[in-house]
Amino acid sequence: MIRKYRAGTFSEAFQRIKEDVGPDAVILNQQELPNSKNPNEKVEVTITLDDIAETPPPPTKTSKDTQSIGTYNHKGTKTGDLRHTIKHDKVVQDRLAIHMEDMLTEVKKLREEFAATRIDFLEGIRVVRSSIPKEFRFISEILHRNGLPAQTVQDLLAEVMLLCPVDSREETHIKEQMKKVLANRISIASRPRLRKGRPLTQMFIGPAGAGKSGVISKLAGRATMTGNTNIAIVTTDCCRMGAVEQMEAFAIAADVTLEAINSPEGVPEVFERLRDKSLVLIDTAGRSLKNEEYEEEINAFYEAIRPDEVHLVLPLNMRDRDLEKAVEVYAALKANRIIFTKQDESCEPGALLWLPLKFEIPLSYIGNGQGPDNIVSAEKEIIAEWLLK
Numbered sequence: 001m002i003r004k005y006r007a008g009t010f011s012e013a014f015q016r017i018k019e020d021v022g023p024d025a026v027i028l029n030q031q032e033l034p035n036s037k038n039p040n041e042k043v044e045v046t047i048t049l050d051d052i053a054e055t056p057p058p059p060t061k062t063s064k065d066t067q068s069i070g071t072y073n074h075k076g077t078k079t080g081d082l083r084h085t086i087k088h089d090k091v092v093q094d095r096l097a098i099h100m101e102d103m104l105t106e107v108k109k110l111r112e113e114f115a116a117t118r119i120d121f122l123e124g125i126r127v128v129r130s131s132i133p134k135e136f137r138f139i140s141e142i143l144h145r146n147g148l149p150a151q152t153v154q155d156l157l158a159e160v161m162l163l164c165p166v167d168s169r170e171e172t173h174i175k176e177q178m179k180k181v182l183a184n185r186i187s188i189a190s191r192p193r194l195r196k197g198r199p200l201t202q203m204f205i206g207p208a209g210a211g212k213s214g215v216i217s218k219l220a221g222r223a224t225m226t227g228n229t230n231i232a233i234v235t236t237d238c239c240r241m242g243a244v245e246q247m248e249a250f251a252i253a254a255d256v257t258l259e260a261i262n263s264p265e266g267v268p269e270v271f272e273r274l275r276d277k278s279l280v281l282i283d284t285a286g287r288s289l290k291n292e293e294y295e296e297e298i299n300a301f302y303e304a305i306r307p308d309e310v311h312l313v314l315p316l317n318m319r320d321r322d323l324e325k326a327v328e329v330y331a332a333l334k335a336n337r338i339i340f341t342k343q344d345e346s347c348e349p350g351a352l353l354w355l356p357l358k359f360e361i362p363l364s365y366i367g368n369g370q371g372p373d374n375i376v377s378a379e380k381e382i383i384a385e386w387l388l389k
């Protein structure tokens, strides 16, 4: 509600306002009325009785009275007439102060919430790391030590924890359950089947020195020992000095047929001769992975022979990243089985689990020494035991 007071002087107007309204009045405007003929209406003061003025009244100028009011106001001198102006400023200030206080409270609250969220987040990470119940820590350490990736270990632990409720967490029980879980995950190739009328053909490829020729002589030896003497070895590794001679020495000793093929063109003739064999093991040369000619050569032999199985031979003591790189290259060369050699020399057998899973190429054999008998068909339980040693 707005009211206007006219008086001869501002002092009179303020006096009347004070008498009428008391301290609640808020002065909106005050001005002189120079054109007024009435001596009792020389000034006009506009007030509002609402508590809050949306905007402060515009500052008044020029007149002596007004000046004096302004001076008073700024100096804060106590006069009954100025109380309203002071009160108006104070209301605005109070409002602003309350507003600022609200904002500060809000900012404080947000800061606290942010700090709490950050702590939760950090706690969350810590929980993941330290949430392995103490009974399972020993097995977690074994798996890490054996070269299994952290994520795989977490997954395995989660599965085993479900199988081992709180009242059955003895070390032997946990280990047994882990062995089962591991065995379930290990990827093994189906066993090769000999058939009548056509030989089973197994080709062996892989990096230089991986153990390809060794695997072939071990498998040939094992076959003859178990009564299958109708086998042959074909070697395409004819360029490397002494490679053929080395295989020849073995073939003579084991009484196994050996054929050497210089180029893919020689394949039909040789395989015609081997038509009645039950098993043909094909050796290849090991060359640098970056050698494109080598890739072409292996591809050309593959196309000419069309073997039933292509075994990628890799040493288990190779570093993880090198293993991955090798599989990337050789998978393109149609490898569909993985053989790990040098298991006896490796102290981190984790790749036996993660590599076949990652590339979806199952395991066939594992070489575990330099002796002629040091080869085993990949078995889930045996590998699971190695991973838990």
Ligand SMILES: Nc1nc2c(ncn2[C@@H]2O[C@H](COP(=O)(O)OP(=O)(O)OP(=O)(O)O)[C@@H](O)[C@H]2O)c(=O)[nH]1
Residues within 6 Å of the ligand: 206, 207, 208, 209, 210, 211, 212, 213, 214, 215, 237, 284, 285, 286, 287, 341, 342, 343, 344, 345, 367, 368, 369, 370, 374
């Ligand atoms: N300790 C151990 N040594 C092995 C194993 N397999 C192969 N070796 C050794 O690794 C070396 C290379 O074996 P090879 O069979 O000649 O390897 P390769 O892949 O035919 O080699 P290239 O024909 O040159 O590409 C030899 O000294 C083998 O005795 C194994 O399982 N354990």
Ligand SMILES: [Mg+2]
Residues within 6 Å of the ligand: 212, 213, 214, 237, 243, 283, 284, 286
């Ligand atoms: Mg060789």
